[in-house]
Amino acid sequence: MSSQAKLDYQLPGRIAAEGNGDLAARAHPEPPHPYRSPFARDTARILHARAFRRLSGKTQVFSRLAHDLPADHFRSRLTHTLEVAQISRTLAEALGLNRELAEALALAHDIGHPPFGHAGEKALDTALRQYGLGFDHNLHALRIVTWFEERYPAWRGLNLTLGVREGIIKHSRDYTSATHPELAEYFLDLRPPLEAQLIDLADEIAYLTADFDDGLDSGILNVKDVCDHVPLFRRFHDEVTEQYPSAPSKQAVYETLKRMLNALVTDLIEEVRKRVAASGAVSLDEIRRAPHRIAALSAAMEADRAAAKSYLYANFYNSPGMEEEHERAARVVQELFSVLMADPTLLPADHQVQIPTEGLARTVADYIAGMTDSYIEQLWSRHAQ
Template identity: 60%
Template sequence: MPYDLKPCAVPEPSATGDLTLFERVYPAPTHAYRSPFQRDRDRIVQSRAFRRLAGKTQVFTSRASDHFRSRLTHTIEVVQIAREVACALGLNEDLAETLALVHDIGHPPFGHAGERALDRCLQRHGRRFDHNLHALRITEHFEQRYAAHRGLNLTLAVREGIIKHSRDYNVATHPELADYFLDQSPPLEAQIIDLADEIAYLTADLDDGVESGLLEVSHIVRHVRILARCYAAVEREHPEIDDKYKFNESLQLMQNTLTEDLIANTRKNTAAIGAKSLADIRRHPRRLATFSPKVESERLQEKQYLYDTLYTCHALDLEHTKAEEVVTALFNFWVENPDELPEGYFEESEQEGLARVVADYIAGMTDAYILMQYAAIKRTIRR
């Protein structure tokens, strides 16, 4: 593969004064046996925001069943895939693992429904909610574990990956991100995270959808091409096993198919441009971590199937409506009654603006905690 970033110590900045991928905002001594990215990984895992992922919705709320994925269990599945891809491609596995661990840390409660509601609330105040940028705020500002500074003091490579793993930004609209190479492509370790995320949830959401009773295996097999292909292969090899085991085996085969295709196609893409270094990756105008055309078509077809049959189904639509009601009501309440915010947030509003601070407070909550706050505020309003 084109390059390998496996330092055991933080290198000196270049002669031009440019930041290196291993540099932190605040100087930190090197560690005797942990690389910079391993230290970043440990800082993320020990953060409060990471622990709260256990109480945040992936697709189904944890109140419905202990078997459904939470944001935390989904994150662990993304880590497994990201490390596998990084290892196969000769990339830095520690960086890939760290980016996978942090990729969802900025999500608010109630999954994408909560994020949409929070974004709509902020738009009324001329602001937006972006979970990637919120993740950066968490790691740079909200986490307080060190005496000398706020934030986790992560390396530049991890901070860049937090921002750019799933989308690109430009300096005209986000001048505050100018230090993150916005005119260049991110390293491959960051590029693979978004697709590892896709592989994880495309597999898991079919599994949880069947577990919930909202999807039927027979319907999935008839309508999802990649799963049908895998199911037929499993039936040929294990015609005698129960249908539920055929489905489980098919999901595993589908995940392996997607993962192996990502590895093979990314290797093909980097070879095609003759990439030998990170600079070659950065200069290329398009992302090189992609699926092959056939598998990309199947991925999009499955994604549309999940949207049509699961994400927008009546049962989940009721949950989404409730989520939007809770988030909107709490946002409006604290904007109208800022003195009801916790003391630290009230003080922050003078620098960040009240709407942003209220959104920050809500975004950090777990599903259970935000429902407790909603119940308490409803009692306050009734009084």
């Protein structure tokens, strides 16, 4: 398909889809900005949020100085987020979608993560289960942007557009009104816009290629074993070593991963075009009413992606050294949770005032979820050891 063959698709917030309201609307009405679109303003608000800055101190894969390696060059949750934003902008531009909406969603997609990455999220969820609650980083992200951020005298939260708030909670999973009636305004019986659907796949592409980079750089993975077990990596590594036989090993890996990323993004663009054409959808309303999400990789590329991800789980995320990190993260989170439940006076004053309305367990979880890795380590050392 030529570069001019963009999707004939009603852009949310610029052309509101009939029956779906105005996705550029805000909970608290504001006058239009003289030269920035609503979604561009949302992007800036997310970038300037304290919760966004804290991502620099939160785990992507390595939670501490893992395996006695200096962690300066490994991804943090913030650098991962910036990589997802770059991929999302590319996807939206190529597909003729709203690039500003896609960028805002990418920047916010991990803003609700607690310290220690997925190990910390699992531990916090486990701690809440004994109180009949749970932790979901998408729903926590919505709480951050609608309540916890306090930057404006006229309202709590960032007052983001409806389109961005919907995408924050729906980019990676679906919710039902039966289980989450509080989310009724976010069209729970409909698919999210394509911009939101693409974020989950941009996330997958970003961390898949980046985690091979960090895994190989750390020494936990080695190139020969990856080539032996990951067809997608081997295909491009063979190309690179044939084209550049004298290239140092690290440069060959970098070039391999660059080509992997490009192949994944290109495949996604082409597959979305095919699926939109096959569906006949030309408006947001038709995208929303499709029987399944339209954004997806081709069957062949999805098989390659799944094999690569499976390899990372077996040989990187769940490797012996990393398992020790996960166990320690769970211990820190759950022990500090117990300490704060036993003595709520240890909570900051602005959290203590939430207890009557939110309950103690949720308030403690909210406090922990906002911490960076280093801050939770300090509190745990002071109060739980």
